[in-house]
Amino acid sequence: MASSIYTHYPWVSRPLIANAPMADFAGARLATSVTMAGGLGFIGSAMNAGALSTELEKAKSLLSSSQIAISSTLPIGVGFLIFAEKLENVVAVIAQHRPAVIWLSCPPESQDFAIWAKAMRTASPESRIWIQISGVAAAVEVAQLCAPDVLVLQAADAGGHGRSPGAGLVSLIPESRDELDAAGFSKIPVIGAGGVGDGRGVAAALACGADGVLMGTAFLASIEVDLPAKEYQEAILEAVDGGVNTVRGTIFDDIRAKIIWPTRYDGRALTSPSYQDYLDGVGLHELKKKYADSITGSDKGFGGERRAVIWAGSAVGLVKEVKAAGDIVRELRETSKAAFDRACSKF
């Protein structure tokens, strides 16, 4: 039996709903709205320790007006893309602000998880370590490497970056749970992420054995998300049929001026003219030029032809209106229960 995830996050209501630590997108406003609604709010670090510290200060001030106690840790999480961060730059920020959760993802090599987990535990012993991975073997490997407090199982449907190939949540969660149990890690809770767009998806993930659910794409339609342009959110709301109109690939990174991602990662985004050109055989040089030209406008390339990259998961078609992040969390709790009850009535 996985140990109860609720012990360490006393403000969290059941079932646990979290927003993804989307670097540049998930700041203090989003994280605190999620936490104040009884979810687990995450800030995504965007390779700038100074900016992260400012967001954490902001989060502390926003939370101070809520009923949620700030005790030994700050009741939010902070996510790091390991490949992009310098460990020595963020250790002091973590020691100072002590977030309840430290999220680690996307290392150059799996062993980096162990190095980071050790440093983070030293910097803030009461923070819990959550690690996001994308496969069954990776879940067991990471459990062996660094005993994470929670494993986040990222399915192939997920928006943004991850490792391919991968499976959908309905096979990834149960198989990972079985293998973790068999390897002696039955106490590590698992969170499902990727392709969940509403309460029905939350109920499905829980039925598959998840101890909570994390979403990125759904929160792209929140009031509090930080977006590079309003057209980004318009594109999210307009998108339908996410399995067809989003795709995973490296092309979305390849067309940018600077490629920072290690080759083992790709990302899911809305299909775009650049993607279509790529399928039609247009060369990378030409694609890069078109992309660079498109992002100079006031809409930064997110409007018009939409050559700027709009990261989104395959649940994007379920995301239809902009809401306060807290309302998204509350609605997910209610509708997942209703979905579960409906499912039970079919037995």
Ligand SMILES: Cc1cc2nc3c(=O)[nH]c(=O)nc-3n(C[C@H](O)[C@H](O)[C@H](O)COP(=O)(O)O)c2cc1C
């Ligand atoms: C716009 C966007 C940005 C993301 N940025 C990050 C990030 O900085 N770090 C990270 O670990 N995951 C990131 N992710 C992936 C999420 O952690 C998560 O796996 C994903 O959002 C779950 O799938 P969903 O989008 O279908 O809900 C991002 C996802 C999106 C949509």
